[in-house]
Amino acid sequence: MFKVGLTGGIGSGKTTVANAFAAYGVPIVDTDLIAHRVTAPGGAAIPGIRAQFGATFITAEGALDRARMRELVFSNAQAKQRLEAIVHPLIRIETDREMQAASGPYVICVVPLLVEAGHWRERVDRVLVVDCAVQTQVERVMRRNGFTRKQVQAIMARQTTRQTRLAAADDILVNEAGTIEPLLPEIALLHQRYLSLASDSAPS
Secondary structure, eight states: EEEEEEOOOSSOOOOHHHHHHHHTTOOEEHHHHHHHHHHHHHHHTHHHHHHHHOOGOOOOSBBBHHHHHHHHHHHHHHHHHHHHHHHHHHHHHHHHHHHHHSSEEEEEEEEEETTSSSSGGTSSSSEEEEEHHHHHHHHHHHHOOOOOHHHHHHHHHHHHHHHHHHHSSSSSEEEEESSSSGGHHHHHHHHHHOOOOOHSOOOO
């Protein structure tokens, strides 16, 4: 199956764009949703997180305490690596499973860190970047998540630069508006392009 990797910086509108493709019946595999699932109560990552970091990083419900862990990994690169060593292989296994189970001419995989994680570029046939100005990102995330400007900037500092992300793109959607409507004609064209590319790449 033809695979499109959809990426963009935090607050760029990846989920909104993915939902617009889903309206055409395109299967969506969202690595953020998978990450939440493996760190939810009973999730596959919970035993490893408890063993590595202790019960204080697990909520009373049995999920990862995201706020506490976020505070730790922002200030401790080694802790971030330890967390990723637990979570990332589980996300990859589940992502592969969902992509293989998807049906249709093509599948979209939403990967926030597609460019940062080098192995992803080889796993997709095309990269679609959702782009917007840095200031737009900051304001959206502050409004959506209730984070301070400093918190948002700290998250963005751990992502690749806008320029590097755009350089890796095969296709770009500029999402400066507050609604999806201005992008719908472009998404319709991209959908047709991906259908055509999927058809061309299908085994004869």
